[in-house]
Amino acid sequence: MKLVDARINxxxxxxxxxxxxxxxxxxxxxxxxxxxLDAIPGVSYVTQYYxxxxxxxxxxxxxxxxxxxxxxxxxxxxxGDTSGGWxxxxxxxxxxxxxxxxxxxxxxxxxxxxxLSYWLRTITRYFICLEALSYGIIKLFALQMPFPNYSQLxxxxxxxxxxxxxxxxxxxxxxxxxxxxxxxxxxxxxxLFRKTTTLGLIIATSVFINVAMLNLAxxxxxxxxxxxxxxxxxxxxxxxxxxxxxFFFYNKAIxxxxxxTISFVKRWQRITRIVLKSLFILIAVGFNFYNSIDWYNxxxxxxxxxxxxxxxxxVAVYCINHxxxxxxxxxxxxWQDIIFEKDGSGSINTKDTLFRKRYNRSYxxxxxxxxxxxxxxxxxxxxxxxxxxxxxxxxxSNLLQLRGLYKSDSLYVELKKSNRHFQLTERQFHWLSEQxx
Numbered sequence: 107m108k109l110v111d112a113r114i115n116x117x118x119x120x121x122x123x124x125x126x127x128x129x130x131x132x133x134x135x136x137x138x139x140x141x142x143l144d145a146i147p148g149v150s151y152v153t154q155y156y157x158x159x160x161x162x163x164x165x166x167x168x169x170x171x172x173x174x175x176x177x178x179x180x181x182x183x184x185x186g187d188t189s190g191g192w193x194x195x196x197x198x199x200x201x202x203x204x205x206x207x208x209x210x211x212x213x214x215x216x217x218x219x220x221x222l223s224y225w226l227r228t229i230t231r232y233f234i235c236l237e238a239l240s241y242g243i244i245k246l247f248a249l250q251m252p253f254p255n256y257s258q259l260x261x262x263x264x265x266x267x268x269x270x271x272x273x274x275x276x277x278x279x280x281x282x283x284x285x286x287x288x289x290x291x292x293x294x295x296x297x298l299f300r301k302t303t304t305l306g307l308i309i310a311t312s313v314f315i316n317v318a319m320l321n322l323a324x325x326x327x328x329x330x331x332x333x334x335x336x337x338x339x340x341x342x343x344x345x346x347x348x349x350x351x352x353f354f355f356y357n358k359a360i361x362x363x364x365x366x367t368i369s370f371v372k373r374w375q376r377i378t379r380i381v382l383k384s385l386f387i388l389i390a391v392g393f394n395f396y397n398s399i400d401w402y403n404x405x406x407x408x409x410x411x412x413x414x415x416x417x418x419x420x421v422a423v424y425c426i427n428h429x430x431x432x433x434x435x436x437x438x439x440x441w442q443d444i445i446f447e448k449d450g451s452g453s454i455n456t457k458d459t460l461f462r463k464r465y466n467r468s469y470x471x472x473x474x475x476x477x478x479x480x481x482x483x484x485x486x487x488x489x490x491x492x493x494x495x496x497x498x499x500x501x502x503s504n505l506l507q508l509r510g511l512y513k514s515d516s517l518y519v520e521l522k523k524s525n526r527h528f529q530l531t532e533r534q535f536h537w538l539s540e541q542x543x
Contacts, residue, residue, distance in 0.1 A: 118218040126219050127209045129341060130226050132202035136334055137233040145389055160194070167200070168193040185327035195330055224368060227345065230338050231297055231366065234310055236390050237335060238294035243394040245287025247402045251277035256418055256445045257453035257467060259528040265465045272324040278530065289313050298387065300366040304346055311339040413474050413500055414481065415523065416448040423520035426512075444521060446472065451487070460493060460513070461485060474498070481508065 118126075141156070143149045161181070168174050172193055179190035244250045254274045263271075276283055290313055296306025318332040343350065345365050352358040370376045421441045424431045431440050438457035446452045453467040461468030462485050471487045474480075479499075482492035496510035496517070504523040511517070 114218075114220050116218055116220070123216070123219065124206060124210055126223060128202050128206040130219075130222060131205040131209075132198055133226060133230055133338065133341065135198040135201065136338075137229055139229050139233070142236075145393075161190075164190065164194050164197045167197050171200070172196045186331045187327040187329050191330055223345070224366075227342055227365060230342055231303060231307075232386065234335060234338055234342075235294045235297035235306075236386075238290045238297065238310055238313070239390045240394055242287045242290030242292075242294055243391075244398050244401070245283050246291065247398045248277070248280040248283045249398060249401055249405070250287075251283055252405075253277050253280075254530065255447050255451075256416070257447065257451075257469070258465075259530060260418055260443070260445060260453075260455075260526075261465045261467055265467075267465070268324040269326045270465065272320060272326060278533075286313075294390070298390075300363075303366050304343075304349075304363055307339055307343050307346075311336065311343065314339060413476060413498055414446045414472075414506060415503060416446050418524040418526055419444050419446070419506060419521035420524045421519060422522045423518065425518040426515050428516070428518075441519065443524065444519075480510075 141153050144153055165179055168179060168189075174189045174193050174196075179193055180188040181190040182188055185191075241250065251273050254277060258266075258270070258274060266274075276286070289309065293306050293310035293313055296302040296309065298306075314332060314335040318329070318336050320326060321329045321332045346363060349360045349363065353360050370379060420443050421433075424433075424440050431437070433440065433442065440456065441458075442455040444452065444454045450473065451469065451471050453464075453469045454461065456468050457466075458468055461470050463469070470493075471484045471489075473482045473484070473492075475482065479497055480495045481498050482495040484491075485493055494510065494512050496508040496512075496519075499507040499509075501507065506521040506523075508519045508521065509517065
């Protein structure tokens with residue numbers, strides 16, 4: 107096995123060797139190529155020990171050195187910018203810095219790191235490729251950012267946080283989301299092949315800079331990860347610096363790129379390479395497409411007839427313990443309107459803390475039981491028990507009656523289907539616009 111590169115015998119300057127040592131450690135900690143094997147059955151049982159150790163050492167380091175707020179670090183969840191995420195980043199930088207110093211002292215006479223550099227470039231390139239394809243493919247099906255639902259449409263614009271505003275902005279337009287996904291998929295496909303890697307990196311850098319700016323400008327909690335993706339792209343492009351400058355700024359002819367070319371002498375090495383590359387493509391492309399199609403079909407599955415027609419309902423009658431509560435602007439606990447979404451979620455215009463609060467509305471999940479004639483309300487979709495349940499009656503398609511116990515009180519609610527129209531659902535497009543609308 108040997109590199110097809112004239113620089114194999116070159117001598118790197120000291121600053122280049124020091125920077126490489128730092129980024130070698132840092133990028134390995136960020137890409138964690140050993141965890142890519144988790145897709146193989148049984149491997150996750152082994153790598154779980156690694157995850158447990160990293161969580162422990164990160165938490166310990168935070169308590170001793172970093173002092174991020176909170177007694178217990180919040181692990182990355184829907185947000186990647188949790189205290190655990192930042193502590194993990196701090197830990198990676200600290201390990202890379204200390205490791206760089208030790209490595210520099212122990213290996214000061216080495217001329218270059220061309221072989222290690224090749225493998226680091228390859229690992230980083232495939233990591234970027236995997237992420238570009240993962241995020242890109244779900245956007246092709248307009249799944250990452252869904253179209254605004256009834257609850258969001260009924261919420262005043264000023265009540266939204268910037269992240270949700272950006273999510274709805276992208277989710278409103280399936281063509282735009284498809285386009286952004288297509289750019290990510292294009293970058294990922296180009297990164298799969300050595301001859302098109304440079305072009306793939308240029309596209310990926312442009313795409314991920316835009317993603318990182320959205321995350322920073324709209325407070326989307328994936329800042330650490332998106333900035334790391336940009337950093338990885340720039341790291342790989344730095345090896346091609348002289349060719350890119352000559353081509354784009356001096357309009358000079360350039361030689362072909364050999365940064366990702368390696369010669370495998372033995373037959374088993376060539377076969378192994380083909381097998382691993384095929385498995386990667388199968389997972390990165392095939393697996394993501396399979397999951398996205400399955401998700402898309404689930405999203406668009408024809409729902410069986412429900413007693414509740416999804417939509418917005420005005421609360422016409424609200425009666426507690428046989429006492430009718432009139433609608434007053436000062437009463438923040440009375441239900442003013444209720445929304446049932448087709449996916450089993452919903453929201454109520456009330457300040458009642460019994461539900462989960464988002465954007466000045468109270469959100470819930472519901473499960474109708476047609477055999478018992480009840481609707482069960484849950485705070486979260488994964489809850490196994492109801493916070494309360496109510497018997498329902500549907501006199502006609504525009505009227506829904508609910509009655510039952512609510513906080514130890516008897517509650518009767520009469521809901522009328524609202525005729526409220528949301529212009530945003532029209533998905534308007536005009537080639538000709540005589541004025542701003």
